[in-house]
Amino acid sequence: MANEGNEQDKGPKSYLDGEHYHGDFGVADMTYGDYLKLDKVLDGQPEHPTSHDEMLFVVIHQAKELWMKLMIHELEGALPYIRRGELRPAFKMLARVKRCQDQLIGSWSVLNTMTPTEYTRFRHELGRASGFQSFQYRAIEFFFGNKQRGMLAPHRARPAIHQRLTDILERPSLYDEVVMLLARRGFQLDHAVLDRDWSKVREPNASVEAAWLAIYKEPESHWDLYELAEDLVDIDDQFQTWRFRHANTVERVIGNKTGTGGTSGVQYLRRAVEVRLFPELWSVRTQL
Ligand code: HEM
Incomplete structure (x- = not known):
């Protein structure tokens, strides 16, 4: 054959050749699976699912819990910066929170x-288990100020989780911290928003709305607070979208069953869609 022995006959060069791959692992080296604890993560799905679709159901829940874990990590990271009024590092973390929300919604x-x-083929496997008992979801709600002490009850049997949630419930929320920052930056706020029982949801407050109004009317003078306000509106908007998509999924899958x-099911979830986490940031828009 004319082309015998020609390089072209050997087919494309593998990208696993010495030029592009220098892997020479020893048994003691850290591996991808070790570092990511993949044995643990990938052992957590049903080995023998009751039905084909149960795998989807489990993986989606687990993936959402992982995204929520990252969200909480970022929110905990952002809090001290917001307390100190150093907003640039906080913006970086809030941007990541928003990207996590994209994943949760998608x-x-x-x-x-x-x-x-x-x-229906595997619903009986759940027993009384429900996302209602997701402590990370509840922690995120408490972070943003949607607080109800009664939501601690499902966690009584897990003291460490119960304590962690109680701590988040009883300390100022991220939005409370933002409001306190507004006061430190010179905005006149009612005493009632600066020193209160932090475990309760706060009623919308006119002095907080007035502070946001001043910021929105003159962003050039309050650029970082203006940016923070819009980040919070994005987060609130995305949270509501998550709730709405959840309610629709639930209606698609179980209709009006409890x-x-x-809970009553989809009716309970539709009521939760109406929650506004940062109410003055919405009401101020009517004043502009
Ligand atoms: C077919 C899929 C799903 C159905 C039928 C469903 C159904 C429900 C229902 C009926 C509730 C109200 C509480 C109750 O009575 O159980 C609820 C709450 C909840 N679910 Fe789901 N859900 C589904 C998927 C998910 C997924 C993938 C997540 C992700 C983590 C999730 C997270 C939650 C959370 C956090 C709550 C509490 C909401 C609140 O209290 O405001 N759900 N779900």
């Missing part, structure tokens, strides 16, 4: 590939 469409028939966690 994954509803994966779960929406599951029909009611498919869910939830495994004991």
Whole structure:
């Protein structure tokens, strides 16, 4: 053959050649799986799912819990900077929080590939388990100020989690910290928003709205607070979108049945869609 022995006959050069791959692992080296504790992470799904679609259901929940873990990490990281009024590092972390929310919202469409028939095949496996008992979700709500002491009850049997949630409930929320920062920057705020029972949801307050009004009317003078305000509106908007998509998924999959966690189901979830985490940042828009 004319081309015999020609380089072209050997097919494309592998990218695993010495030029592009220098891996020479010893048994003692850290591996990808070790570092990421993949044995633990990938052992957490049903080995023998009751039905094909149960794997989807479990993986989506677990993935959402991981994104929530990262969100909490970023929020805990941002808090001290907000307390100190150093907003630039906080913006970096809040930007990541928003990206996590994108993932949390986007994954509803994966779960929406599951029909009611498919869910019914394994729903009995859940017993009374429900996302209602997600302590990370509750922690995030408390972070943002949507606080109800009664939501601690499902965690009584887990003292460490119960304590952690109680601490987050009883300290000022991220929004409370922002409001206190407004006072430190010279805005006149009612005493009632600066020293109160932090474990309760605060009623919308006119002095806080007036501070935001001043900031929105003159962003050039308060650039970082203006940017912070818009970040919070983004987060509130995305949180509401998550709730809305959850309620729609639930209606698609179980209609008006009651939830495994004991609520009325979709009606309970639709009421939660109305929650505004940072109310003055919405009401101020009517004044502008
Ligand atoms: C087919 C899928 C799903 C159904 C049918 C469903 C159903 C429900 C229902 C009925 C509730 C109200 C509480 C109850 O009575 O159980 C609820 C709450 C909740 N679910 Fe889901 N859910 C689904 C998927 C998910 C996923 C993937 C997550 C992700 C973590 C999740 C997280 C939550 C959370 C955090 C709550 C508490 C909401 C609140 O109290 O405001 N759910 N779910």
